[in-house]
Amino acid sequence: MMRWQTLDGPFCAICGIALVRDMTTKTLWQGWWSPISLILAAPFTLVSNWIAYHKLSQLQPAAPVFPGQRQLIPGKPVLHRPMAYVALIPLIWATVVITRLIISGA
Numbered sequence: 001m002m003r004w005q006t007l008d009g010p011f012c013a014i015c016g017i018a019l020v021r022d023m024t025t026k027t028l029w030q031g032w033w034s035p036i037s038l039i040l041a042a043p044f045t046l047v048s049n050w051i052a053y054h055k056l057s058q059l060q061p062a063a064p065v066f067p068g069q070r071q072l073i074p075g076k077p078v079l080h081r082p083m084a085y086v087a088l089i090p091l092i093w094a095t096v097v098i099t100r101l102i103i104s105g106a
């Protein structure tokens with residue numbers, strides 16, 4: 001039905017942005033498929049991820065902490081990832097339903 005996934009840091013700016021981008025993309029294509037998710041969970045998660053992204057983007061890029069440890073690759077921005085646009089399907093559906101409710105109620 002619904003699954004929450006959190007990642008506890010601390011993360012450097014590069015690794016954190018990589019994780020936020022991946023998690024946000026997953027939310028955009030997997031996070032809408034129940035009524036509670038559509039109305040509450042996914043929007044809350046997206047705002048939360050946006051706040052995390054904003055905080056991470058303020059940090060200076062850090063060198064790896066341990067020798068041999070590598071940073072994650074940030075990857076493409078979320079809106080450059082095709083899977084992010086799966087979120088348009090439930091958003092269009094919700095818009096149509098709400099519009100019909102408003103029209104039929106008028």
Ligand SMILES: [Zn+2]
Pocket residue numbers: 011012013014015016070071072
């Ligand atoms: Zn890192």
